[in-house]
Amino acid sequence: MADLLRVHNLSIEYASSRGVVKAVDEVSFSIGKGEIFGLAGESGCGKSTTAFGICRLLRHPAKITGGSVQLAGTELMALSDEEFDRLRWSKMSIVLQSAMNNLNPVLKIRDQLADTILAHEPDARKEVHQRAEHLMRLVDLPVDRLDSYPHELSGGMRQRVVIAMAMALKPSLVIMDEPTTALDVVVQNGIIRKIMELQKEFGFSILFITHDLPLMLEMCDRIGIMYAGKLVEVTAREQILHEPRHPYTQGLLNSFPSLSGPKPRLAGIPGHTPDLIRPPAGCRFYPRCSQAVSQCQTLQPTLLQDKWGQIACHLYSEEGLSREQASAARE
């Protein structure tokens, strides 16, 4: 599968009164054309900061300190704000948890959809209302709701409008950060089903972020697991479901009830995530890892590619144990 998005060594920091928070530390991954890629990890591990960095939504005190983000071969970090604005929505669009609350309260839905289209396609004036109607149908909203103001719609309807907006210019990548978290479960399910239908119909790629690991494992083709600002494992959904390798990935899966059949007791992960101002010197997961070997305390593992995906763990590194030894150690 050809790569659409390539993130290489992306590093992002926040300045704070206590010191510099290294929220995203040399994160690299790619997303193929038409692929749904998930980013998972405990709260505060840097998922949203990564997504915001990719779509240049970070504001002070956040700062990108290194790395590259390429979309279809274009280096996004090198674009001027004007160049990037042209690309946003047309090539890459964003659906955030709070997006439904960010619709313009004084504009009817019709005008908001029309503005999005016309900002990028000024020649589309004649057909813009027809396109807005088509977008409403795409997300299963009644066309007469085009003449409503945002406050006249439910949260679920507003989030569908946001998804319609994200689809308006047929982008090749849609970044979704907790797109349904603020909604009740039934509404969430409907919207997720709709997103999947649209993805199948139009073939765009998705960078998907959610706390809901079971949902992520249902939706995504590949998943990147982040821990304390680092990507620790990137692999296909089947691999994570059947043989999670990184001890952190294993712990994360054991924290959820419905992934691998009945579990009498959820294990969870003992301990807590490290302070990102002074992260541990070696592997950041070392203080919580029940499988740690001697070098974990001092040597930071690098993300290595093998036939199962990418993994940053001494249990799987060239100088570490072999894969077989590692699984024996787990038993």
Ligand SMILES: Nc1ncnc2c1ncn2[C@@H]1O[C@H](COP(=O)(O)OP(=O)(O)OP(=O)(O)O)[C@@H](O)[C@H]1O
């Ligand atoms: N404005 C800020 N100033 C200082 N630190 C920040 C700021 N925003 C985020 N951080 C820190 O950056 C780190 C990454 O945060 P981020 O929100 O990206 O994590 P996340 O994985 O998306 O978490 P969640 O799942 O809770 O949304 C956290 O340690 C967080 O405390």
